[in-house]
Amino acid sequence: MDAKEFCEFGKATLEYIADYTENIRDRNVLPSVKPGYLNELLPREAPLKGESWQEVLKDVERVIMPGVTHWNSPHFHAYFPSGNSYPAIIGEIVSAGIGCIGFSWMSSPACTELEVITMNWLGKMLNLPEEFLNCSEGPGGGVIQGSASEATLVCLLAAKERATRKLMEEHPDWNDATIKSKLVAYTSDQSNSSVEKAGILGSMTMRLLPSDEKCRLRGSTLLEAMRKDEEAGLVPCYVVATLGTTGTCAYDCLDELGPLCNENNVWLHVDAAYAGTALACPELRHLMPGIKFAESFSFNPHKWMLVNFDCSALWVKNSRYLIEAANVERIYLAHAHEDTAPDYRHWQIPLGRRFRSLKLWFVMRIYGVEGIRNYIRRSVNLARYFEKLVRCDNRFEIVADTTLGLVCFRIKGDNSMSKELLERLTARKQIYVIPTTYMGQTVVRFVVCSQNCEERDVEFAWNEITTQTAEILKSQIETSEVLEEQLIETCTTITDKHSDSLTDKLLDLEIMRNAKNPQTIS
Numbered sequence: 001m002d003a004k005e006f007c008e009f010g011k012a013t014l015e016y017i018a019d020y021t022e023n024i025r026d027r028n029v030l031p032s033v034k035p036g037y038l039n040e041l042l043p044r045e046a047p048l049k050g051e052s053w054q055e056v057l058k059d060v061e062r063v064i065m066p067g068v069t070h071w072n073s074p075h076f077h078a079y080f081p082s083g084n085s086y087p088a089i090i091g092e093i094v095s096a097g098i099g100c101i102g103f104s105w106m107s108s109p110a111c112t113e114l115e116v117i118t119m120n121w122l123g124k125m126l127n128l129p130e131e132f133l134n135c136s137e138g139p140g141g142g143v144i145q146g147s148a149s150e151a152t153l154v155c156l157l158a159a160k161e162r163a164t165r166k167l168m169e170e171h172p173d174w175n176d177a178t179i180k181s182k183l184v185a186y187t188s189d190q191s192n193s194s195v196e197k198a199g200i201l202g203s204m205t206m207r208l209l210p211s212d213e214k215c216r217l218r219g220s221t222l223l224e225a226m227r228k229d230e231e232a233g234l235v236p237c238y239v240v241a242t243l244g245t246t247g248t249c250a251y252d253c254l255d256e257l258g259p260l261c262n263e264n265n266v267w268l269h270v271d272a273a274y275a276g277t278a279l280a281c282p283e284l285r286h287l288m289p290g291i292k293f294a295e296s297f298s299f300n301p302h303k304w305m306l307v308n309f310d311c312s313a314l315w316v317k318n319s320r321y322l323i324e325a326a327n328v329e330r331i332y333l334a335h336a337h338e339d340t341a342p343d344y345r346h347w348q349i350p351l352g353r354r355f356r357s358l359k360l361w362f363v364m365r366i367y368g369v370e371g372i373r374n375y376i377r378r379s380v381n382l383a384r385y386f387e388k389l390v391r392c393d394n395r396f397e398i399v400a401d402t403t404l405g406l407v408c409f410r411i412k413g414d415n416s417m418s419k420e421l422l423e424r425l426t427a428r429k430q431i432y433v434i435p436t437t438y439m440g441q442t443v444v445r446f447v448v449c450s451q452n453c454e455e456r457d458v459e460f461a462w463n464e465i466t467t468q469t470a471e472i473l474k475s476q477i478e479t480s481e482v483l484e485e486q487l488i489e490t491c492t493t494i495t496d497k498h499s500d501s502l503t504d505k506l507l508d509l510e511i512m513r514n515a516k517n518p519q520t521i522s
């Protein structure tokens with residue numbers, strides 16, 4: 001392919017993406033394909049002779065799009081948002097165009113230096129404590145990871161190395177393996193699955209501690225767990241606190257956990273993958289006090305900050321710990337500026353790294369801090385609007401506080417109704433929501449995700465939800481009326497009061513009545 005063709009291909013592709021984005025509302029948010037669908041549509045072997053770009057681009061619409069879940073659709077309300085914006089897409093293209101592998105400063109100075117600068121911009125925008133920034137006097141700094149999962153694992157490994165070195169000094173008779181087997185990590189039962197996975201991958205016991213009635217990890221719970229482990233001869237090493245849990249967007253009590261971690265020499269990592277972006281807005285910062293106690297802090301611009309995957313920001317107060325855990329020197333990696341600029345390969349799991357700061361830079365410059373704040377505020381306001389609609393309808397109840405872009409609600413009464421609602425919505429593919437559980441209850445999570453989501457999209461979702469709910473309640477009542485009739489029939493024909501069939505029917509009636517009672521049918 002020559003440059004002329006590249007430009008034609010590129011232009012057509014950009015137009016395709018713009019058209020896809022602008023008309024995404026017209027597509028069902030969920031696809032209608034079965035596993036293996038693509039196998040039916042594509043040849044078994046790669047083409048021997050090259051094809052035209054027109055053929056390839058045409059097939060994106062023909063075979064790929066039918067199997068796409070449209071994460072950028074304003075009807076997508078599942079999980080958390082997957083960041084996206086035109087400036088980020090262009091930043092991604094430039095990154096691909098340069099195609100450098102920035103493992104050290106020398107391997108592409110701009111790649112390292114732009115990352116240092118954008119991470120400082122970002123840290124200041126979130127009002128992070130000075131110590132985390134690269135521009136402070138100390139050894140702190142930020143780095144872009146591929147995902148929050150990697151950030152959690154990298155910090156676990158650093159915490160493990162830090163604790164091992166300290167214990168070796170204190171107990172010269174203990175060996176490396178003995179020490180590492182004693183180290184314990186803690187998180188709450190509400191933390192993301194990637195936290196538990198970090199424990200597995202990093203070979204450290206990860207205790208999932210019970211959260212309180214607001215789904216928060218409390219200091220007293222952590223203290224008790226640490227004391228118990230210490231009594232058993234184990235050593236608390238690493239705590240992962242979540243700001244904005246995946247289930248209900250709860251905030252662990254950093255103000256309580258932080259001092260405990262600091263006093264006990266335990267590494268406190270804060271996972272704010274989704275909620276972290278909200279720190280850009282001064283009026284939302286009160287939700288997340290106590291970040292100053294953390295040793296490391298991470299959040300995902302690729303979630304709620306308009307940057308496409310992958311771009312996860314991680315800051316540490318002391319980068320030396322990361323380097324000590326991962327530094328492997330080789331002659332071909334050495335260069336003359338090792339002391340002045342970070343060699344980011346020591347701050348991450350892989351050696352190679354992409355020029356990810358470009359898309360972050362593009363987004364921050366083209367939106368500006370104000371543009372990013374406005375986008376967050378708009379999402380929060382839309383979530384509040386949805387919450388208001390739910391609260392005005394007494395068939396539903398709100399569970400957990402709505403603080404950012406997530407609303408947790410359910411149909412009053414038995415869990416089976418909210419479950420059926422979720423099944424129906426998924427089968428109809430008009431909107432996409434997923435469940436969580438909250439104190440034994442099945443809950444529907446509604447998240448404002450797309451940057452193109454508007455009031456009319458929230459109303460569209462609410463209409464879909466209420467229409468389906470009305471049908472569920474209607475069929476419940478019909479079933480219970482049939483049961484009532486059957487029961488009367490049974491009572492008149494059966495005289496044996498110990499009859500199993502009668503007891504079953506009475507039980508069914510009871511369940512149906514319970515299900516029916518809390519709602520009024522409009």
Ligand SMILES: *Cc1c(COP(=O)(O)O)cnc(C)c1O
Nearest residue numbers: 147148149192245246271273274
């Ligand atoms: C989404 C999420 C993660 C995982 O993020 P990745 O970048 O996909 O690894 C971790 N923690 C929380 C709280 C999340 O919401």
